Amino acid sequence: MVRTLSIVIVTFGSGWILMGLEILAGRMLAPTFGNEIYVWGSIIGVFLAGLSVGYVLGGVLSKLWPSPWGMVVILFLAAGTLVPVGLFSSWIAEGVEQWGWSVRWGSLAAAGILFLPPSVLLGMISPYAVRLTARRMETVGLSAGLLYAVATVGSFLGCILTAFYFILWFGIRTLVFFSALGLVGLALGAAAAHARTSR
Amino acid sequence: MQRPMSEWRVGVGMLLWVGWVGLVPTEPCSAQKILLEKESLYHYIRVVEEDGVRRLQFRRGGVDYDESAIDLENPARFQLQYYRLMMAALVHYPEPKRVLFVGLGGGTLPIVFRKYYPNIHIDSIELDPEVVEVARRYFGLREDDRMRVYTGDGRVHIRRFVREGRAYDLVFLDAFRGGYIPYHLTTKEFMELVRRLVGQEGSVISNLRPGFESYHYQRRTIAAVFRNQWSYGQQFNVCVVANDQAQPLSKATLLQTARQLQKEKAFAFDLPALVAEGARQNDYQTEGPILTDDYAPTEVLRTIPKQ
Numbered sequence: 001m002v003r004t005l006s007i008v009i010v011t012f013g014s015g016w017i018l019m020g021l022e023i024l025a026g027r028m029l030a031p032t033f034g035n036e037i038y039v040w041g042s043i044i045g046v047f048l049a050g051l052s053v054g055y056v057l058g059g060v061l062s063k064l065w066p067s068p069w070g071m072v073v074i075l076f077l078a079a080g081t082l083v084p085v086g087l088f089s090s091w092i093a094e095g096v097e098q099w100g101w102s103v104r105w106g107s108l109a110a111a112g113i114l115f116l117p118p119s120v121l122l123g124m125i126s127p128y129a130v131r132l133t134a135r136r137m138e139t140v141g142l143s144a145g146l147l148y149a150v151a152t153v154g155s156f157l158g159c160i161l162t163a164f165y166f167i168l169w170f171g172i173r174t175l176v177f178f179s180a181l182g183l184v185g186l187a188l189g190a191a192a193a194h195a196r197t198s199r
Numbered sequence: 200m201q202r203p204m205s206e207w208r209v210g211v212g213m214l215l216w217v218g219w220v221g222l223v224p225t226e227p228c229s230a231q232k233i234l235l236e237k238e239s240l241y242h243y244i245r246v247v248e249e250d251g252v253r254r255l256q257f258r259r260g261g262v263d264y265d266e267s268a269i270d271l272e273n274p275a276r277f278q279l280q281y282y283r284l285m286m287a288a289l290v291h292y293p294e295p296k297r298v299l300f301v302g303l304g305g306g307t308l309p310i311v312f313r314k315y316y317p318n319i320h321i322d323s324i325e326l327d328p329e330v331v332e333v334a335r336r337y338f339g340l341r342e343d344d345r346m347r348v349y350t351g352d353g354r355v356h357i358r359r360f361v362r363e364g365r366a367y368d369l370v371f372l373d374a375f376r377g378g379y380i381p382y383h384l385t386t387k388e389f390m391e392l393v394r395r396l397v398g399q400e401g402s403v404i405s406n407l408r409p410g411f412e413s414y415h416y417q418r419r420t421i422a423a424v425f426r427n428q429w430s431y432g433q434q435f436n437v438c439v440v441a442n443d444q445a446q447p448l449s450k451a452t453l454l455q456t457a458r459q460l461q462k463e464k465a466f467a468f469d470l471p472a473l474v475a476e477g478a479r480q481n482d483y484q485t486e487g488p489i490l491t492d493d494y495a496p497t498e499v500l501r502t503i504p505k506q
Contacts, residue, residue: 030383031492034352036326037240090492098362103355171493 003068004133006193010071011129011147013186014078015154017179018122020162021082022047024179025115027172028085032093033107042108047119049112054123061124062131068194071132074124075187079180081117086176089114126151234337239329242376246337252278253337255305255330257376266375267305269338274310275467281406281436282308283468288369288404290456290474291429291440291448295319295368299360299396301353301384302326302374306334309346315464320345322367324356326374354383354392361395370397372405379408382497385417386490390424394443402442409437413500418483420490429453431477450478 025043026035033039061070084092096110130144166175234253235246243258251271256263268278277283285308289295296319300309303325312319325331328350334340342348349356353374370393374384383389393403403425407417418439421428425441432438448456457471490497 027492027495030381031354031386031388032358034326034355035381035383036352094358097355097358103351168496171491173493 002193003197006190007068007071007129007132008147008150010075010186010190011125011151012154013182014075014122014125015151016158017182018047018051018119018158019155020158020166020175021085021115021118021179023159023162023167024172024175025111027167028089028114029093029107029110031090032097033103033110036103036107038104039107039111042104042111043115045108046111046115050116050119051123054120054125055127057120058124058127059131062128066131068132068190071125071128072187072191072194074121074128075183075190078118078121079183079187081121082176082180082183085114085118086173086180089176235333237329239327241327242330244327244329244333246333253305254278255333255338259376264375267307267334267338269305269307269310271339273467274307274339275314277307277311277468279307281432281438282311283470283473284432284436284438284477285371285373285404285406286466286468286470287429287431287438287473287477288371288402288440289460290453290470291402291442292368292400293456293460297367298322298369298371299367300324300371300373301357302372303331303334303340303348304373304375305330305338306340307338308371308373310338310340313346315466318345322347322349324349324351324353324374326350326352353381354389357389357392357396361392365396366398366401367396368401370401370403372403375406380417380497382490382495383492385413385420385497386492386495387420387423388492390420394424397442399443399445402440405439405441407437407439408435409433410435411500413497415484415487416490416497416500419485419487422485423489427480429478429480430482431473450474453478 022043025047026040029039029043058074092113093110096113097106099106099109101109126147129147130140133143133147134140162175170178231247231249233245233247235244237244245254245256245258245263247254247256253269253271254265255267257266258264265279270276270278295316298312298319298321300321300323303309303323306323309321309323312321325334325348331348331350334348335342340346340348372380372384372393374380390403397403403421405417405421407414414437418428418430421439421441426443426445427447428439428441430437430439453474454471457474460466461470488494
């Protein structure tokens with residue numbers, strides 16, 4: 001029970017952080033590439049590409065190593081990928097801009113460098129969570145559906161609250177570090193829950 | 200199977216139909232003609248004309264904001280209050296050779312600038328290619344070696360200009376998206392880029408909306424980058440001239456320059472009166488946060504009425 005609950009919380013939290021990050025991504029790239037529709041297109045595209053790769057990798061990993069520890073590792077890695085985003089986003093974006101590519105391809109490249117790693121890793125969570133919670137063949141669709149719903153409700157809240165309130169209350173960089181801390185927190189929580197139940 | 204309609208119903212229906220049709224032609228009751236109505240990548244654009252004045256409007260939240268207006272017969276007869284406020288920049292740099300407009304709109308200001316300064320070199324940056332097309336087709340903008348238009352984001356181009364080592368005497372910040380300035384054109388980092396274009400002697404002119412809380416943030420941000428600033432206008436637009444000159448000009452000097460310029464150029468508006476009324480220096484809340492790339496809640500601030 002505790003284990004399932006921890007998996008649900010991880011799914012919810014990683015959905016939240018992923019979409020919060022997507023809103024922040026627009027703010028991070030606008031100073032370099034403008035607040036143009038291309039920039040938003042690049043960002044959304046990169047997150048979706050990252051997610052689709054993550055779904056595959058998460059599925060494969062859940063087959064090879066179906067353990068909650070896998071999830072803990074993924075969360076730590078995802079937190080790690082946010083460190084360069086928080087520290088060097090403007091520096092990286094400006095570096096890419098100087099390649100002289102058009103705004104479209106430049107913003108796509110910068111978005112890819114910055115946000116592909118975290119979105120791939122966070123995309124791995126959902127299939128992994130399905131594997132860990134599924135008990136019987138007949139209920140696999142149900143648990144997958146419920147977990148996707150949980151992840152997407154998390155995404156909804158992360159998206160709305162970041163855009164409506166957090167950007168007013170905190171700086172972009174602070175919010176990125178909160179996200180990284182949040183992922184570390186989720187990882188530690190999941191590890192604790194697993195250690196307790198497997199004892 | 201259809202039931203036959205009773206006669207009175209048909210009659211009422213016909214009356215309603217006639218009434219409705221009758222209403223349609225009375226709708227555009229003013230003499231305003233709509234010349235263009237178009238959805239571009241960024242805006243819902245309208246070009247309307249009334250009494251020889253053409254307006255470019257962007258619609259946002261159901262309101263058509265006037266972005267530009269031009270008197271077709273004589274563009275120098277300004278149709279929007281803020282145009283003359285922007286011209287106040289001239290008393291801070293009376294003989295500009297190179298100027299930059301960020302936000303072209305219909306191009307009224309560049310067109311009029313060219314009339315008063317025939318040899319001036321004017322560059323403009325406009326985000327929306329459809330707006331550039333409107334300026335050409337409906338506002339009479341003609342491009343050549345000394346009148347160039349760059350299409351794309353203002354900050355992206357300015358960064359490139361800085362890298363190319365360009366210099367301008369005056370930079371006019373007038374990029375609006377239906378009532379508001381995109382946040383990345385308001386931050387300290389952006390102002391620092393512009394500062395590098397104008398050097399120590401040139402000036403930056405920002406067209407601001409004073410009615411909202413964001414106004415104080417914008418003024419403080421300008422103050423964080425430039426040594427001096429003066430404001431012109433009060434109600435719906437305030438144009439702020441900022442520069443880094445070591446010796447800020449006194450109001451008396453500015454007035455004197457205004458009178459001299461007025462004599463030379465014979466502006467269609469009263470420059471000395473504008474300077475006499477304006478050139479205020481501390482007409483904002485000087486204490487408080489500024490806007491940076493990291494923290495710029497401009498979307499929220501512009502919904503808060505000014506204290």
